[in-house]
Amino acid sequence: MDFGLSEEQTLLQTTLRRYLEAECRPTRVREVMESETAHDSGLWRGLAGLGVTGLMVPTELGGSGLELLDLALAADELGRSSTPGPFLGNAMATIALLEGEASARERWLPAVATGEAVLSFALGEGIGEWDAERLETRFQGGKLDGTKPLVPFAEVADAILVAARGPEGPGIWAVDRGAPGVTSTPLTGNDLTRRVSHVRFEGTPASPVASGRAAIDRVRDAGLVLLAADASGGAHRCLEMTVQYALTREQFGQVIGAFQGVKHQLANIATDLEPAVSLWWYAAHAYDHIREKSERHAALAKAHLTDLYDTTVRYAIELHGGIGFTWEYDLHLWFRRALFDRAFLGEASYHRQRAADLAGW
Amino acid sequence: MNLKYSEEYQHFRDEVRAFLQENWTAADAASNPVASEMAQSLGSIARTDERATEFRKKAAARGYMYRHVPRRYGGGEQPPDPLKATILQEEFRRVKAPPELASQGPSMLVPTLLAHGTDEQKKQFVEPTLLGHIRWCQGYSEPGAGSDLASLRTSAVLEGDEWVVNGQKIWTSNAREADWMFALVRTEPEAPKHEGISYLLIDMKTPGIDVRPLRQMDGDAHFNEVFLDNVRVPRGQMVGPRGEGWRVSRSTLKAERALIGNASMARRAFDGTVLLAQQTKVRGKRAIEDSKTREQLAELEARVLAAEYNGFRLLTASARGEDPGLAGLVTKLHTSTLAYDVSRLAMDISSDHALLAPGEKHAPFSGFLVQSYMMYFALAIGGGAPNIQRNVIGERGLGLPRDTRR
Numbered sequence: 001m002d003f004g005l006s007e008e009q010t011l012l013q014t015t016l017r018r019y020l021e022a023e024c025r026p027t028r029v030r031e032v033m034e035s036e037t038a039h040d041s042g043l044w045r046g047l048a049g050l051g052v053t054g055l056m057v058p059t060e061l062g063g064s065g066l067e068l069l070d071l072a073l074a075a076d077e078l079g080r081s082s083t084p085g086p087f088l089g090n091a092m093a094t095i096a097l098l099e100g101e102a103s104a105r106e107r108w109l110p111a112v113a114t115g116e117a118v119l120s121f122a123l124g125e126g127i128g129e130w131d132a133e134r135l136e137t138r139f140q141g142g143k144l145d146g147t148k149p150l151v152p153f154a155e156v157a158d159a160i161l162v163a164a165r166g167p168e169g170p171g172i173w174a175v176d177r178g179a180p181g182v183t184s185t186p187l188t189g190n191d192l193t194r195r196v197s198h199v200r201f202e203g204t205p206a207s208p209v210a211s212g213r214a215a216i217d218r219v220r221d222a223g224l225v226l227l228a229a230d231a232s233g234g235a236h237r238c239l240e241m242t243v244q245y246a247l248t249r250e251q252f253g254q255v256i257g258a259f260q261g262v263k264h265q266l267a268n269i270a271t272d273l274e275p276a277v278s279l280w281w282y283a284a285h286a287y288d289h290i291r292e293k294s295e296r297h298a299a300l301a302k303a304h305l306t307d308l309y310d311t312t313v314r315y316a317i318e319l320h321g322g323i324g325f326t327w328e329y330d331l332h333l334w335f336r337r338a339l340f341d342r343a344f345l346g347e348a349s350y351h352r353q354r355a356a357d358l359a360g361w
Numbered sequence: 362m363n364l365k366y367s368e369e370y371q372h373f374r375d376e377v378r379a380f381l382q383e384n385w386t387a388a389d390a391a392s393n394p395v396a397s398e399m400a401q402s403l404g405s406i407a408r409t410d411e412r413a414t415e416f417r418k419k420a421a422a423r424g425y426m427y428r429h430v431p432r433r434y435g436g437g438e439q440p441p442d443p444l445k446a447t448i449l450q451e452e453f454r455r456v457k458a459p460p461e462l463a464s465q466g467p468s469m470l471v472p473t474l475l476a477h478g479t480d481e482q483k484k485q486f487v488e489p490t491l492l493g494h495i496r497w498c499q500g501y502s503e504p505g506a507g508s509d510l511a512s513l514r515t516s517a518v519l520e521g522d523e524w525v526v527n528g529q530k531i532w533t534s535n536a537r538e539a540d541w542m543f544a545l546v547r548t549e550p551e552a553p554k555h556e557g558i559s560y561l562l563i564d565m566k567t568p569g570i571d572v573r574p575l576r577q578m579d580g581d582a583h584f585n586e587v588f589l590d591n592v593r594v595p596r597g598q599m600v601g602p603r604g605e606g607w608r609v610s611r612s613t614l615k616a617e618r619a620l621i622g623n624a625s626m627a628r629r630a631f632d633g634t635v636l637l638a639q640q641t642k643v644r645g646k647r648a649i650e651d652s653k654t655r656e657q658l659a660e661l662e663a664r665v666l667a668a669e670y671n672g673f674r675l676l677t678a679s680a681r682g683e684d685p686g687l688a689g690l691v692t693k694l695h696t697s698t699l700a701y702d703v704s705r706l707a708m709d710i711s712s713d714h715a716l717l718a719p720g721e722k723h724a725p726f727s728g729f730l731v732q733s734y735m736m737y738f739a740l741a742i743g744g745g746a747p748n749i750q751r752n753v754i755g756e757r758g759l760g761l762p763r764d765t766r767r
């Protein structure tokens with residue numbers, strides 16, 4: 001037994017971190033997030049060049065054929081540097097394709113792996129509805145009808161994979177960019193690094209990707225783990241920034257990190273955060289290897305890590321004082337990502353209720 | 362990451378089962394003078410009768426117990442292996458076989474002796490301690506020296522071949538039952554405070570020792586005051602060099618079980634609380650059906666799982682020879698805080714009946730969960746109070762400046 005990262009995984013982490021520290025510093029993050037789409041094709045190609053977009057794509061389709069843990073380690077790094085762009089929706093769509101129809105897989109995955117194609121995934125409906133059985137978007141006679149209020153990066157996606165109800169139950173269908181009957185409205189979100197659009201389908205032609213509720217649930221579970229990993233990376237970054245600040249900012253004739261009040265707040269954060277890393281590692285590992293535990297762990301990890309993210313960034317801002325409240329200072333980038341991570345795919349209490357149901361309590 | 366039981370481990374589990382079947386029968390288990398698990402985890406009670414001793418000897422000889430201790434001193438002498446340690450714990454628990462003793466002798470004195478003791482000291486003390494034949498108490502804290510332990514004042518003065526010890530220890534757990542005490546005493550009154558301390562082994566039957574029980578908040582009296590009045594200790598009973606006691610006492614326990622221990626306590630408390638919620642009806646409804654309770658349970662379970670998997674992570678780091686850093690420093694504060702929170706939910710589930718005392722049959726689960734709430738204070742304070750943990754995490758883990766401390 002081994003509960004740790006492999007050498008390859010550690011290498012992936014350090015390579016990505018080095019790349020992002022050079023190419024995705026906060027100044028760059030700001031430029032991209034203030035652009036029209038918050039998607040920078042240069043950055044995306046760079047990430048694809050390091051293998052990020054193809055981590056889970058099978059080797060015969062041009063990817064690395066790895067597992068969710070590897071992808072989550074990438075999400076961790078992207079969260080740490082608050083990387084703008086369509087990683088999450090693209091990753092969820094990739095996973096939908098993995099277990100789907102061969103034709104769809106072969107059509108999209110090679111281009112996803114190279115970064116030439118960007119995909120998105122549309123699941124949630126109404127307010128807070130992420131349950132595959134309760135979707136109201138319909139697929140009938142080759143066409144989709146319905147509304148998806150929070151579709152990530154719909155404006156840049158080459159195709160949107162849509163979870164809907166067909167004649168034989170829930171399934172996933174692909175809508176190509178520019179397909180007729182699509183009305184996409186970009187929304188203003190809190191997180192400027194991850195955009196969402198309100199998308200309406202009216203008699204939109206769509207092709208089959210996967211069928212059955214299980215396929216949708218798997219995509220959702222992977223998304224939950226990726227959000228937990230993003231939250232973990234972001235929270236760690238906030239903690240480190242605050243430690244650095246506490247080592248340099250002086251008041252009352254000493255650095256503020258020498259005050260126990262400050263030190264103990266930071267110690268409390270580390271105490272909550274560090275063991276939680278193992279929780280999302282486990283959830284990611286379970287997704288591929290311990291199926292019977294995967295759904296519950298994904299729910300618990302998302303709820304727990306995104307709560308911790310919020311707490312961490314809250315203390316981080318407070319401990320910075322006035323500068324922490326400014327637009328110029330970078331902490332709000334992570335604060336905004338924490339808001340996204342908590343809300344997207346459903347709030348913490350929803351997933352805790354689900355975890356309780358799944359436990360058979 | 363690989364959590365599968367490979368064939369090698371399946372085989373190991375089969376071996377352990379076969380061993381247990383042969384050496385620990387259901388009748389043996391039934392004859393156990395039942396000690397509560399909570400008391401066991403604090404090291405105050407554990408089975409050490411002849412049958413248990415015979416079993417422990419066999420288990421150690423097979424490499425199933427005290428795996429970090431060399432064979433010549435009665436240990437199992439095995440390389441650290443987190444999965445084997447987990448399998449052993451699971452299988453031993455399943456048939457209620459006597460576990461390794463976790464009291465202060467085996468867990469604190471033995472590693473210290475192994476690192477700093479003379480061969481003679483190891484031969485005299487290690488095996489009998491592992492079998493529970495010599496019981497120890499830890500004489501560190503004093504009325505004026507708790508968190509600031511190095512300010513301790515109990516003195517030892519060399520007279521001929523004997524150290525003459527005078528002073529007072531306090532909060533000394535199990536001092537009344539103990540055969541021996543390992544103690545920190547001041548031997549160099551002129552030296553800076555950390556450099557004037559020595560580590561002594563004191564026979565509790567020596568004249569001049571007076572032990573007085575202290576009643577605890579939970580009504581029990583496991584801890585004591587120990588007065589030492591001209592207690593004469595042979596020179597050969599010092600561990601490590603004179604004046605080096607501080608360093609000697611810092612030898613940390615790298616044994617496998619120390620790392621798994623804490624999380625399993627939180628897990629037991631949590632599982633107990635789920636059961637309580639399933640069996641307790643409040644205002645006509647089972648507590649488990651209340652949506653807020655379900656949510657709180659799920660929140661706590663995430664933290665319990667984090668503690669458990671963090672334990673796996675530490676074991677893996679130790680097997681790989683890596684320094685786990687923060688992941689290791691935070692465990693005590695993480696699990697003791699978690700344990701409080703689990704207890705508080707258990708009390709809320711018991712509703713107004715949480716006011717009933719432990720042992721009261723009208724209380725849900727006989728008030729057991731309230732009693733464990735009190736026990737968690739002992740775990741949180743003993744061996745370094747929470748703020749001291751926070752200092753260590755902040756300073757050693759995060760690199761923040763040291764407090765000004767004299």
Ligand SMILES: Cc1cc2nc3c(=O)[nH]c(=O)nc-3n(C[C@H](O)[C@H](O)[C@H](O)COP(=O)(O)OP(=O)(O)OC[C@H]3O[C@@H](n4cnc5c(N)ncnc54)[C@H](O)[C@@H]3O)c2cc1C
Pocket residue numbers: 260498499500501502503506507508509531532533534535584738739740742743744745746747748749752764
């Ligand atoms: C159940 C139990 C069993 C025990 N068994 C033993 C035993 O067998 N042998 C033994 O030697 N001892 C034993 N102890 C003693 C234990 O190690 C001490 O109680 C502990 O180290 C704290 O010391 P203190 O009680 O003097 O508290 P103090 O040191 O007076 O601390 C009081 C409070 O001040 C805080 N504080 C102190 N210094 C600082 C600082 N620098 N920064 C911020 N806050 C600070 C602490 O966090 C604590 O909250 C036991 C204690 C308990 C509760």
